[in-house]
Amino acid sequence: MFIRPSTLADKAAICDMAFACYGTLLADHYAPEVLKVALPHISHVPDGLVQCGTYFVAVEGDVIMGACGWTDGPRGAEVRKLAVHPDHLRKGIARQLLAHVHGAAHAAGHQRISTAASLNAVPFYRALGYADTGWIKIDTGHADAPFDAVTMVRDL
Numbered sequence: 001m002f003i004r005p006s007t008l009a010d011k012a013a014i015c016d017m018a019f020a021c022y023g024t025l026l027a028d029h030y031a032p033e034v035l036k037v038a039l040p041h042i043s044h045v046p047d048g049l050v051q052c053g054t055y056f057v058a059v060e061g062d063v064i065m066g067a068c069g070w071t072d073g074p075r076g077a078e079v080r081k082l083a084v085h086p087d088h089l090r091k092g093i094a095r096q097l098l099a100h101v102h103g104a105a106h107a108a109g110h111q112r113i114s115t116a117a118s119l120n121a122v123p124f125y126r127a128l129g130y131a132d133t134g135w136i137k138i139d140t141g142h143a144d145a146p147f148d149a150v151t152m153v154r155d156l
């Protein structure tokens with residue numbers, strides 16, 4: 001497996017992988033009516049992110065097994081759209097992707113990075129040294145189906 005920046009040509013495969021990932025792994029932590037409206041929203045990886053140079057894919061052969069990146073947001077460096085295909089969990093793919101992201105954000109001058117973790121991903125982020133800082137409700141475009149997430153931060 002190797003990790004490289006994504007390109008626009010990867011977009012469809014990334015979105016398919018993210019849809020499979022979130023659709024499978026979030027199901028135990030969110031109500032079906034929330035997932036139904038949130039899934040298209042959170043699985044969509046926009047063109048700007050895919051080709052920004054700081055969004056990365058973990059690849060084996062032609063297969064995209066996982067993806068994650070970072071961007072400079074209002075709160076500094078932020079983790080963006082972490083997903084690993086459900087067929088490839090617990091092989092250290094997310095750990096390697098995050099290490100790549102941390103290194104890139106640090107090299108760009110950031111001292112800390114934050115994330116809005118879906119509830120299922122909180123133990124993973126804690127294992128990688130992130131600390132909880134609060135709760136937020138992410139807007140899904142449907143006022144009656146907000147998406148709960150935990151805000152977390154880690155020094156780089």
Ligand SMILES: CC(C)(COP(=O)(O)OP(=O)(O)OC[C@H]1O[C@@H](n2cnc3c(N)ncnc32)[C@H](O)[C@@H]1OP(=O)(O)O)[C@@H](O)C(=O)NCCC(=O)NCCS
Nearest residue numbers: 025082083084089090091092093094095117118121123127
């Ligand atoms: C969370 C996620 C990215 C982890 O991906 P992964 O490649 O399986 O994770 P890794 O193999 O790198 O795991 C690294 C460590 O994190 C911890 N960890 C990973 N998944 C975990 C889980 N489900 N429960 C508890 N700890 C977990 C473990 O300590 C693990 O180390 P170990 O396997 O040696 O015990 C994956 O489950 C996923 O894609 N979830 C759905 C999408 C998502 O929630 N994205 C984040 C949105 S903010």
